[in-house]
Amino acid sequence: MDALSIRKLTKIYADKKSALNEFDLSVKQGEIFSLLGSNGAGKTTLINILTTFLKPTLGTVQILGKDLESNMQFIRSNIACVAQHVSTDDNLTLAENMRFQGGLYGLGKAKMKERTNQLVEIFNLSDYIDKKVETLSGGIKRRLDIAMSMMSYPKILFLDEPTVGMDVQSRQSMWRMLSKIKSELGVTIFLTTHYLEEADMLSDTICFIKDGKNIIQNTPANLKKFTRKNMIQITMTDSQDTERMKELLLQKDYVTEVSVDDRSLNIQVEHSQQHFFDLNTYVLSTRIGFEGIEITEPTLDEIFLDIIGERGN
């Protein structure tokens, strides 16, 4: 049984604006799933439907094997959703916030203590337990917000841009915590993000959404394989030689594009495996100093731009 199974989901707003257009998707239980798309692609509309805030116009959604429309209560009690704005109470301490949340879900004293301890450990919050939330940084508040949403023992956690605005360190510690939620608690995580690096590092599966349609869904590794990009990178010894080498490389009939980044030349060829040896021999024959030559994988950024079709727009 999948955690989510969505078929031909369509949402047309009252002003006839179509936000989801026969959108299909499946999310496996226990995975971290990232939804990526430009502004207006339909991400928020989709999360709002999945978390029962919005009714779809057409299509079916099954969550944990149950039809969304006829099982709202079951679904609400098995999911949690953390929006971009934090919903912690600044006037209470961290522990009081968690207890308050546990109280809302009707947890008994023992269960409340056990769950609070478990989440404080996973989210690395023990140093702040008795601190008033107003004194905590934005990153810690965000961690607390997600920990609070986990007090209800949800099976699926929806996160809208969980690391937006965070510095690199806080973002990386959030990734570690989300991975722990997955591995230690077995929770399925469905998140939206604009950060491709985040989707790459964190997710088991990525879906690109555009104009309310599922453009492609696969693992980060397979998405990289699918792309037709064949890139070879040469690192020159001296940055002054890069332009000269670029001119020479462009004379090769299988070289389609060369871009320069400091001492590196990124060369697009027809077939990276096939042309690597020839290019290596050729560069050596020029006697221009270089430090290394390697076949490079495309970044998810490149794949995203290719798939979404925004390169050069």
Ligand SMILES: Nc1ncnc2c1ncn2[C@@H]1O[C@H](COP(=O)(O)OP(=O)(O)OP(=O)(O)O)[C@@H](O)[C@H]1O
């Ligand atoms: N309440 C609404 N009424 C009418 N149109 C809406 C409404 N909410 C969203 N839309 C439109 O539906 C489309 C999808 O919007 P949505 O907010 O779901 O996209 P998004 O991918 O979440 O974008 P962002 O990253 O900017 O939040 C957009 O064209 C948007 O203008």
